Amino acid sequence: MKEIVVISGKGGTGKTSITASFALLGEKNVIVADCDVDAADMHLLLQPDWHFSEEFFSGVAAEIDQGKCIKCGKCANVCRFHAIPVIDKKYVINNLNCEGCGYCYQICPRDAITMVEQNVGKWFVSNIKTGSKMVHARLRSGADNSGKLVAKVKNEARKIAEKNGVGWILVDGSPGIGCPVVSSLSGADLVVLVTEPSVSGLHDLERVYELTKKFHLPSGCIINKADINPEVVGKIKTFLQKENITHLADLPYDETFTKAMTFGKTIIESGESEIKNTLQQIWKKINNLLTDEREKS
Amino acid sequence: MKIAFTAKDTDWNSPIDPRFGRTEFILIYDEEKDELSNFDNRAIEGVEHGAGPQTAQKMFDLNPDILVTGNGPGGNAARVLTQADIKIYAGAGEMTIKEAYEAFKNGKLNLV
Numbered sequence: 001m002k003e004i005v006v007i008s009g010k011g012g013t014g015k016t017s018i019t020a021s022f023a024l025l026g027e028k029n030v031i032v033a034d035c036d037v038d039a040a041d042m043h044l045l046l047q048p049d050w051h052f053s054e055e056f057f058s059g060v061a062a063e064i065d066q067g068k069c070i071k072c073g074k075c076a077n078v079c080r081f082h083a084i085p086v087i088d089k090k091y092v093i094n095n096l097n098c099e100g101c102g103y104c105y106q107i108c109p110r111d112a113i114t115m116v117e118q119n120v121g122k123w124f125v126s127n128i129k130t131g132s133k134m135v136h137a138r139l140r141s142g143a144d145n146s147g148k149l150v151a152k153v154k155n156e157a158r159k160i161a162e163k164n165g166v167g168w169i170l171v172d173g174s175p176g177i178g179c180p181v182v183s184s185l186s187g188a189d190l191v192v193l194v195t196e197p198s199v200s201g202l203h204d205l206e207r208v209y210e211l212t213k214k215f216h217l218p219s220g221c222i223i224n225k226a227d228i229n230p231e232v233v234g235k236i237k238t239f240l241q242k243e244n245i246t247h248l249a250d251l252p253y254d255e256t257f258t259k260a261m262t263f264g265k266t267i268i269e270s271g272e273s274e275i276k277n278t279l280q281q282i283w284k285k286i287n288n289l290l291t292d293e294r295e296k297s
Numbered sequence: 298m299k300i301a302f303t304a305k306d307t308d309w310n311s312p313i314d315p316r317f318g319r320t321e322f323i324l325i326y327d328e329e330k331d332e333l334s335n336f337d338n339r340a341i342e343g344v345e346h347g348a349g350p351q352t353a354q355k356m357f358d359l360n361p362d363i364l365v366t367g368n369g370p371g372g373n374a375a376r377v378l379t380q381a382d383i384k385i386y387a388g389a390g391e392m393t394i395k396e397a398y399e400a401f402k403n404g405k406l407n408l409v
Contacts, residue, residue, distance in 0.1 A: 058345050059345050146345040146346055147318070147319070147344075147345065147346055147347075147348050148342070148343070148344060148345045148346075148348075149345075151316075151319050151342070151348075152342075179345075179346045179347065179348075182318070182349060182369075182371040183318075183319070183348070185368070185369070185371075186315070186316040186317065186318060186319065186368065186369050186371070187314070187315035187316040187367055187368065187390065188315075188368065189390070211371065211372065214369060214370070214371050214372055214375060215368040215369050215371070216368055216387050216388070216407065216409065217368060
């Protein structure tokens, strides 16, 4: 079983649209793991049935026992996040502001404060329209993604793949370079970087590749919307060469992507097109990249 | 020489856990004593952020000469390990502990 992670560094490069297209092309031999949980949108394209769900607990927040509280205000004084306002003459925790640092818990003279594990959302296993399965999650307002949640989603996807003899896990990675991205890359076999020729596209590509390098994974790059800025495309290609990243393909700016999306479809399902052919070729190249790696080792 | 492996279980036939930070077990093989011991790292599953540096701290305490793993560790964990003077060999993600040990002995793993 092989794990392919698609990341972009920058948002809005088309990462999810492209990943969903690969899911369609891979059909039943691909289990999808949507690890872009902060703003999950893969479900719009793959139409999961939300078959199985489980609560997910992560992090802690303070809770004040009003019976024990003597209203000394020490907790509110030390809270750097202004998470303990006085409402109706009572010190209360504003959950959206509480970072769970536990300073108030340490300082309370009456032990009136406890740190309580937080239910931050749910994770799901769904059947999707490709005939395969998808593992994904939905966070509550104000909750954030974590290495823990990404690891959970990937582990569950791995279990399903092992049980059903599925060859590929396709991970829609999270944006940025933080903990969730590290967790996305950890244990993976191949990275696909999706970028766009804008100044921030290139900058974020360089930045996320610095992190990717630490994992010594074979990497390929797709330059999306390549026709909107030839100058930056040139710079991206120079960078790819320098870093020995396989240039998988250029995709043009094409409104077919958006049109398909408004119908909840990937571009693969929107009739024959140049882009569909290109995506099929990229998918083949990705398969080859992994086979090459296996031969090398 | 003491060699550490990131592992899914505790014996020679266990698969390598390809992840560093969230590895389930750390196995230590002491070549002089011919002894395989293990450290249960599964509590890491409950850690939201910073799994890498935390496991690196454990590694620091266990103090092996060599670490054999799948890929990674990430930047922060790698920095901790550099301080401990532990040499890291990656690329054993699909091997068992036994296979990984042999691959290391035969110079088939990459020094990170």
